[in-house]
Amino acid sequence: MRIGIDLGGTKIEIAVLDSTGTIVHRARVPTPAGDYEATLAAIARLVADAEQMHGRAQGIGIGTPGSISRSTGCIKNSNSVCLNGRNLRADLQALLGRELRIANDANCFALSEAIDGAGAGSAIVFGVILGTGVGGGLVVNGHLLDGPNGITGEWGHNPLLLDAQRTLGAPRACYCGRVGCVETVLSGPAMAADHAFASGEPAQASLTAEQIAQRARAGERSCIQTLERYATNLAQALAVVINIVDPDVVVLGGGISNIDPLYELVPAHWAKWVFSDRVQTRLVRNQHGDSSGVRGAAWLAA
Numbered sequence: 084m085r086i087g088i089d090l091g092g093t094k095i096e097i098a099v100l101d102s103t104g105t106i107v108h109r110a111r112v113p114t115p116a117g118d119y120e121a122t123l124a125a126i127a128r129l130v131a132d133a134e135q136m137h138g139r140a141q142g143i144g145i146g147t148p149g150s151i152s153r154s155t156g157c158i159k160n161s162n163s164v165c166l167n168g169r170n171l172r173a174d175l176q177a178l179l180g181r182e183l184r185i186a187n188d189a190n191c192f193a194l195s196e197a198i199d200g201a202g203a204g205s206a207i208v209f210g211v212i213l214g215t216g217v218g219g220g221l222v223v224n225g226h227l228l229d230g231p232n233g234i235t236g237e238w239g240h241n242p243l244l245l246d247a248q249r250t251l252g253a254p255r256a257c258y259c260g261r262v263g264c265v266e267t268v269l270s271g272p273a274m275a276a277d278h279a280f281a282s283g284e285p286a287q288a289s290l291t292a293e294q295i296a297q298r299a300r301a302g303e304r305s306c307i308q309t310l311e312r313y314a315t316n317l318a319q320a321l322a323v324v325i326n327i328v329d330p331d332v333v334v335l336g337g338g339i340s341n342i343d344p345l346y347e348l349v350p351a352h353w354a355k356w357v358f359s360d361r362v363q364t365r366l367v368r369n370q371h372g373d374s375s376g377v378r379g380a381a382w383l384a385a
């Protein structure tokens with residue numbers, strides 16, 4: 084048995100996985116907003132409850148947004164700001180009295196899909212989150228790669244090629260302080276902004292990415308065109324990754340991953356920028372959806 088914990092901004096979820104990867108226990112509680120000590124206590128309670136029912140876990144993993152500084156062990160860039168600057172792993176280890184592993188949520192997603200999801204059996208798996216933000220994680224032969232900067236797979240703040248940046252009329256400023264980041268064109272809100280810009284609608288009245296996909300399915304021309312622009316830009320951004328890590332499979336997660344046409348449109352475009360006569364990399368949808376956070380966290384502990 085291993086335990087995975089997904090610590091998000093609104094909820095903390097725990098799952099107990101048996102050796103086959105089957106979830107045998109699952110529970111969730113609201114995240115105590117802005118209260119670090121209460122967050123630690125809530126996690127400890129979830130672990131105690133799970134172990135009372137299923138026995139002591141062989142390992143515990145935790146996934147959370149943000150990245151973990153290798154030099155200090157502290158969390159940075161988390162949208163749950165009370166975690167930033169905290170050594171969550173050390174504090175939880177002290178509280179639980181044992182070792183645990185920690186990774187960001189995009190890495191947990193990639194690991195979950197690589198071990199027994201859409202990337203199972205593939206040597207090199209690039210897991211991509213396309214939601215309110217853009218993240219990624221890289222798994223090679225079942226191992227999550229983790230480099231000296233703690234940012235492996237973080238492609239969301241790479242600069243896009245220039246014609247993709249022009250999608251929004253002009254390169255867009257990113258919250259990270261740079262301009263023209265992948266995330267400013269490929270997040271869900273960015274697709275909505277692109278559609279509003281192209282159709283001349285005020286940004287406030289813009290359709291969401293989900294609504295754009297629905298209307299494209301119904302044949303609405305401007306929405307089909309938005310999806311095509313998005314697919315071309317995603318193809319460019321992924322081609323940069325393919326040229327460096329040459330993955331067997333790219334697994335999409337996050338809200339955008341539910342848009343079916345992307346799985347044909349993107350591979351139809353990416354060959355233009357991939358430095359190879361043929362592109363064998365497959366683009367696939369995730370298998371575990373919202374469970375990837377807890378599942379990946381549990382596999383971390385394997």
Ligand SMILES: [Zn+2]
Binds near residue numbers: 257
């Ligand atoms: Zn950025």
